[in-house]
Amino acid sequence: MVTSKFSPKEQTLHLNLPSDLRSTTVEPTSREIQQALEASAKRGETWGFLHLDLTEAKMIDSAGLNLIVSLIRLSNQRKARVRISVSNPHVHRTFTFTRLDRQVDLQLLEATPLTR
Amino acid sequence: MITRDTTPAPTARKTLLAVDDDLVSLRLVESVLKREGYNVLGCRSVAEAIACLDRNGTSEIECVVTDYRMPDRDGLDLLRHIQQRDPTLATIILTGEGDKELVTKSLREGAADFLDKPLNIQLLRSVVSKGIAETVERRRLETSDTAAEKVGQTQSQLLGLSALREVPHIKICYEPQYQAGGDFLGHYDRGPKGYCFLAADVSGHDLRAAYLSAFFQGMVRGMFEKQASLQEIMRFFNRFLVRDWNANTASGTQSLGLEASIAVCAITVDRTRGQIAVLNQGFPTPLLVRANGEASWLGEANPPLGWFEECNHEDFTTNINPGDQLYLWSDGLEDQALALQIPCPTLAVKLLNVTSTPEKRRLLDSQRDDVLVAKLDLKPIPSQPLSSGFEPLIAQEYRGSDIPRIDDHQALWEKALLEAVPQIDEGVCYNVLLALREAVLNAMQHGCLGNESETCEVRLLHHPGAGLIRAWVRDSGVGLSKDLIEEGGKPFSDNETMERHCGLVLIKTLPDSADWTENGTLLRMDFLLHSKTSSTPTILSHPGSNSHFSPTASTTFLNLTPSDSYGHL
Numbered sequence: 232m233v234t235s236k237f238s239p240k241e242q243t244l245h246l247n248l249p250s251d252l253r254s255t256t257v258e259p260t261s262r263e264i265q266q267a268l269e270a271s272a273k274r275g276e277t278w279g280f281l282h283l284d285l286t287e288a289k290m291i292d293s294a295g296l297n298l299i300v301s302l303i304r305l306s307n308q309r310k311a312r313v314r315i316s317v318s319n320p321h322v323h324r325t326f327t328f329t330r331l332d333r334q335v336d337l338q339l340l341e342a343t344p345l346t347r
Numbered sequence: 348m349i350t351r352d353t354t355p356a357p358t359a360r361k362t363l364l365a366v367d368d369d370l371v372s373l374r375l376v377e378s379v380l381k382r383e384g385y386n387v388l389g390c391r392s393v394a395e396a397i398a399c400l401d402r403n404g405t406s407e408i409e410c411v412v413t414d415y416r417m418p419d420r421d422g423l424d425l426l427r428h429i430q431q432r433d434p435t436l437a438t439i440i441l442t443g444e445g446d447k448e449l450v451t452k453s454l455r456e457g458a459a460d461f462l463d464k465p466l467n468i469q470l471l472r473s474v475v476s477k478g479i480a481e482t483v484e485r486r487r488l489e490t491s492d493t494a495a496e497k498v499g500q501t502q503s504q505l506l507g508l509s510a511l512r513e514v515p516h517i518k519i520c521y522e523p524q525y526q527a528g529g530d531f532l533g534h535y536d537r538g539p540k541g542y543c544f545l546a547a548d549v550s551g552h553d554l555r556a557a558y559l560s561a562f563f564q565g566m567v568r569g570m571f572e573k574q575a576s577l578q579e580i581m582r583f584f585n586r587f588l589v590r591d592w593n594a595n596t597a598s599g600t601q602s603l604g605l606e607a608s609i610a611v612c613a614i615t616v617d618r619t620r621g622q623i624a625v626l627n628q629g630f631p632t633p634l635l636v637r638a639n640g641e642a643s644w645l646g647e648a649n650p651p652l653g654w655f656e657e658c659n660h661e662d663f664t665t666n667i668n669p670g671d672q673l674y675l676w677s678d679g680l681e682d683q684a685l686a687l688q689i690p691c692p693t694l695a696v697k698l699l700n701v702t703s704t705p706e707k708r709r710l711l712d713s714q715r716d717d718v719l720v721a722k723l724d725l726k727p728i729p730s731q732p733l734s735s736g737f738e739p740l741i742a743q744e745y746r747g748s749d750i751p752r753i754d755d756h757q758a759l760w761e762k763a764l765l766e767a768v769p770q771i772d773e774g775v776c777y778n779v780l781l782a783l784r785e786a787v788l789n790a791m792q793h794g795c796l797g798n799e800s801e802t803c804e805v806r807l808l809h810h811p812g813a814g815l816i817r818a819w820v821r822d823s824g825v826g827l828s829k830d831l832i833e834e835g836g837k838p839f840s841d842n843e844t845m846e847r848h849c850g851l852v853l854i855k856t857l858p859d860s861a862d863w864t865e866n867g868t869l870l871r872m873d874f875l876l877h878s879k880t881s882s883t884p885t886i887l888s889h890p891g892s893n894s895h896f897s898p899t900a901s902t903t904f905l906n907l908t909p910s911d912s913y914g915h916l
Contacts, residue, residue, distance in 0.1 A: 254788060255754050290777070293785050293849035300849070321777035328856040329849065 233263035237271060243280040243314070244271055251288050252295025261298055268305075281306050286318040286340055291325050303334050316340050361479055362386040362403070366396045366413040366425060367441070372464070376412055379468050380475060393420035397428055405433035406486075410459075410478040412471075414441045415449060423456060430457045435485035437478035441466070516724040517544065520698040523717045530677055530717040531560040535571050541616040543577070544723055546630065548610045548677045550653075559592075559607055577613050577626050578660045581652060584609070585628075585660075588653030608653035612675060616667070616725055623673070623725055626662040628652050631678055634692060638670025638728075640737040640817040640871075642692075642806045645673075672736055673723040679716030686715065692739035693763040695720045696809075737817065740767050741807035747795025747824065750788065757784050760807060764816070767809045768876065779816055779874050782857035783807070785850040786820040786870050794822025794868060814876040818858075819869065827851075827867035 236245045246267060250256055271278070281302060285291070291299075299315070306313045313335040317323050323339045326332045363385050367373040370391070377387045388403065390396040396413065411429060415422035422440045429438050437459035442449050450461050459478045462471060514534055521530065533545040547563060549556040563584060570580045592607055612630035616623050625633060629651025632644040646663025676695050684694040687710070694710065698720050701707045711718065740763040745756065757780055764776055787805055795801030806819040832851060855861055858872035 253754065255751065290781060292781060293788070293853055296849040296853075321774055321781075324774070324777075325781070325853070329852045 235267040237276045244278040245282045247284040252291045254294035257294040282314045361409045364411045368417040393425045411438040437481045518722040520720045530719045541618040545613045581660045585652040608651045610651045624662045633675040667725040671725045677719040679718040696738045737808040747801040748799040778857040790822035794824040816874040818872045821869045
């Protein structure tokens with residue numbers, strides 16, 4: 232279940248994605264993110280940063296990357312920036328291999344989720 | 348109501364040992380059992396009982412009745428002594444009434460039964476009688492086991508297993524489930540022209556299967572000497588099984604079900620022509636592994652011998668090149684692989700290479716059938732030993748519509764990798780799994796267009812000498828266009844999020860090399876086991892320790908030499 236939290240001080244909307252982003256899981260995750268974004272808009276939250284907490288992900292495949300690309304596009308339209316936290320070094324490599332790390336602020340953390 | 352006593356009637360010749368420090372109690376037991384016609388040896392301590400067993404030998408005694416509580420050593424001490432010395436000898440423990448803990452302990456340690464004190468005479472007679480029957484049965488089984496072991500040893504000699512193990516171009520692993528089995532291996536040298544390797548599996552795992560297996564082996568050898576062709580041998584034996592063996596073994600009565608059948612796979616290597624012919628009668632399909640790591644299942648199996656009177660005996664022929672190897676296994680390996688949840692080729696390779704006994708025991712845990720694996724070097728390269736070359740881990744076909752099951756497939760690949768290379772670097776493992784996942788998803792979605800009727804083949808191989816994992820993915824559909832491979836697979840460039848094919852990006856970047864051929868329907872990926880690209884980046888501190896987001900360090904991209912092959916990076 233995707234959870235969200237807004238930090239007005241940091242102008243950041245945190246989205247905690249609880250598992251791998253794979254072709255087999257990306258559809259429900261995408262739906263939940265959509266719901267979280269709509270709920271945030273209803274609350275009138277304006278964010279300059281979209282933080283995706285992926286510290287629980289052990290693998291992200293192309294379907295997961297596609298989801299992230301669509302979130303980057305959405306953020307770009309809002310003149311916002313995407314920040315991504317990962318804890319798995321191989322997931323981190325996936326971003327650097329594909330050079331998506333140049334589109335986002337990517338951080339490799341120890342394996343504790345940010346927004347709990 | 349008349350009840351039938353199934354316990355055997357006592358005979359005068361049975362000798363029992365009774366042990367009790369209490370003389371009155373001992374005399375009572377002696378007198379009851381003597382009246383039943385037994386010889387009873389009475390002892391008043393454990394030490395005395397052990398001395399008596401030494402004097403008479405345990406094989407002369409049919410049952411021991413011992414009190415538990417005695418001053419020096421107790422009844423359990425005597426039970427342990429007997430269990431060590433002759434576990435076939437039934438021991439009955441006399442305990443105080445209601446001592447459940449002791450009863451449980453006695454039974455756990457191997458006591459045949461127990462009796463409460465004060466003794467119930469009727470119960471004593473019955474329990475002793477059953478104890479004697481148990482000893483007799485255990486000794487009968489032990490004798491049968493010894494006989495079966497001797498049959499197994501003879502069978503092993505007949506199979507020429509030790510001689511087969513010396514043949515330089517063959518590596519085998521044969522593990523019968525019991526002392527004697529129904530599997531059979533034969534190697535028939537045909538001089539400089541080549542050889543024939545034959546593996547057979549008789550239905551059933553008992554001595555009858557071993558006997559039929561030996562009979563078949565003798566027939567094959569004799570018919571080969573008379574210059575009979577393999578087809579003639581198969582035809583003859585099929586007819587023999589259908590008309591004679593299966594018709595007669597049901598003792599003249601109509602029998603439902605087959606009495607015996609034989610699955611056979613014969614590989615004829617023709618060195619002069621550079622060909623092999625595979626004649627398969629109901630055996631699992633052999634796997635041919637080429638020197639370059641391509642792996643394919645060879646031919647379709649005909650029915651096993653003994654099923655139908657009209658039976659195909661067609662063979663399948665293919666060319667062989669230096670370094671090509673063939674893997675062959677019986678269905679016992681397939682059962683074992685299923686139980687261990689690892690792919691058949693992975694288990695076959697493991698069994699051929701395993702040297703440690705505990706590891707072998709793990710792989711054959713709760714073995715369900717005879718397990719036979721063979722690896723044939725079809726055209727040896729003189730400078731290379733048999734152990735060199737690619738070892739198959741996965742050789743599977745998936746339907747184009749199998750996309751939702753990709754996680755299950757990936758879990759199996761991971762298991763195969765960890766079995767084959769237990770020390771594999773986590774990063775290399777991740778690269779292999781993710782790139783293969785993407786390649787298979789690509790083949791299913793774009794090559795097979797998600798159609799159930801289209802398939803994609805997946806091969807995963809390990810080259811221990813080169814420290815390499817090679818993966819092949821081939822689809823039966825349209826493959827990928829050159830433009831898509833070249834343009835869609837480019838990594839994202841700075842500050843743009845244009846449309847990219849993320850799967851292709853991963854396929855092109857995760858392996859140490861990736862190469863498309865056959866109009867984009869065949870992808871080959873290589874992963875070095877000690878690749879620099881799998882190195883782990885530095886982990887930053889956790890937020891809360893005044894860390895802040897920072898752009899990641901630049902990534903070193905692979906500098907792969909382009910070739911003129913289609914789609915090579």
